[in-house]
Amino acid sequence: MxxxxxxxxxxxxxxxxxxxxxxxxxxxxxxxxxxxxxxxxxxxxxxxxxxxxxxxxxxxxxxxxxxxxxxxxxxxxxxxxxxxxCPMADMVDVAGLEELKAEHPGAVVITYVNSSADVKAISDICCTSANAVDIIRSVPADKEIIFTPDRNLGTWAAQKAGRWVTVWPGFCPTHGLIGVDDVEKARLAHPGAKVVVHPECETDVVALADAVESTSGMIRFCQKDDSKEYIIGTELGMIHRLQKDCPGKTFHPLTQLTVCPNxxxxxxxxxxxxxxxxxxxxxxPEEVRVKALRAVQRMVEVGA
Ligand code: SF4
The missing domain is CATH 3.40.50.10800 (NadA-like)
Known part of the structure; x- marks a missing residue:
């Protein structure tokens, strides 16, 4: 067929x-x-x-x-x-997170949705890359924050929210394939094109971008923005979505390497x-689901 x-x-x-x-x-x-x-x-x-x-x-x-x-x-x-x-989701486990929580008593645990149900069940609130900044801002200023498992998203979102967070050292191996030299090469190959990257990219790559957006944010950004050409730093499947949703604009992947095998x-x-x-x-399992649901529901409720 x-x-x-x-x-x-x-x-x-x-x-x-x-x-x-x-x-x-x-x-x-x-x-x-x-x-x-x-x-x-x-x-x-x-x-x-x-x-x-x-x-x-x-x-x-x-x-x-x-x-x-x-x-x-x-x-x-x-x-x-x-x-x-998802290898990033596998980088954080219950025992390790419990240990970190014990070192930071009273801290609010924000867990990226890229995590297991077991880890969500011992977290206070989940987030996605689309609402991580809003979720951090929703935590009272006098509360300490633990952000897990993505160190890059946690660092970027905390900066945007003007907060300090303790980050878990997880990362996305696919976005980690994008290097600073890729940004420099792509800018030379496509002068005038704007560089838009996902916050899962390493912080030195994020620092060089014109815009840092979740995948839904990339679509909104490229639809509203005046430019006609963009260099996109995320998984390659996103190029198909952007081409469909932004007719008349041109999208180049930052590198051809960012293919998530999973x-x-x-x-x-x-x-x-x-x-x-x-x-x-x-x-x-129902006992895990009920605990994880509270954190996931709060994520779904906070604005994109
Ligand atoms: S791109 Fe793949 S490895 Fe990276 S966070 Fe997404 S699912 Fe996980």
């Missing part, structure tokens, strides 16, 4: 089974194109919470499907490849098979 035939069969099956298909902005273009909704973690979480579908097919990585299961436990959440994880595990074949089998289903 070619892509078009597979997409048609996926849409037919989704309708028959009452399934909603959600896809992250980093998914393969053909997977984005078959989804009901394409977005960032925050937008997809809101969709997962609001949908009245019978089941959710989540084209993304494991923590995203888990978050959907935390928000809407009555609805099966299907992740087309169970191996699609995001790319989801293929049309696997989406079709997942719909046929109604699995694999991602679930969260």
């Amino acid at each position: 070619d892509h078009a035939a597979m997409q048609a069969e996926i849409r037919r099956l989704a309708k028959e089974k009452g399934a909603v298909i959600l896809a992250h902005n980093y998914q393969r273009p053909e997977v984005q194109d078959v989804a009901d909704f394409v977005g960032d973690s925050l937008g997809l979480s809101r969709q997962a919470a609001a949908t009245t579908a019978n089941m959710t097919v989540f084209c993304g990585v494991h923590f995203m499907a888990e978050t959907a299961a935390i928000l809407a436990p009555e609805r099966p959440v299907i992740l087309p490849d169970e191996e699609a994880g 995001m790319k595990l989801i293929t049309l074949e696997k989406v079709l098979k997942a719909l046929q089998k109604e699995g694999p289903v991602v679930s969260v």
